[in-house]
Amino acid sequence: VDPPITVETDNWPNGTLKRETSYAGGQRHGWETTFHPNGQRATRRRWALGEPLPPGQRWDSDGNRLATKPDLARDTCIFCGACVGVCPTNAMFLEYNNRDIWIDENCTDCLLCIRICPVGALTYPAEPQRNTTRTLA
Secondary structure, X not given: OOOOEEEEEEEOOOOOEEEEEEEEOOEEEXXXXXXXXXXXXXXXXXXXXXXXXXXXXXXXXXXXXXXXXXXXXXXXXXXXXXXXXXXXXXXXXXXXXOOEEEEOOOOOOOOXXXXXXXXXXXXXXXXXXXXXXXXXX
């Protein structure tokens, strides 16, 4: 592989792994994983030549999966329902009166809603604002 992949690690004061990051040519490339002080995985995100590939995956300190839900730009959204129609798990609901989109725990982070939106009103932030916890199967 050119450039070669290197892995950097960082530890918590108790000696457990805190962060493990892959680099290629000085840029994050591959997986970056963070851990809670008790050793449970906290986040996992894939990078491509310095650019994050959303949405990433997150877990709480007990190992429960956190579903990252997209943020809605209400001033941009035209409430056409394209995101709701494309959702393979029926996890999205439009609320016309309050101009909001609700996303429930069935969300699988597939990104289809973001890709289908004709005005780019749905985005994944670097730090998720609306998390729901569900247990890993």
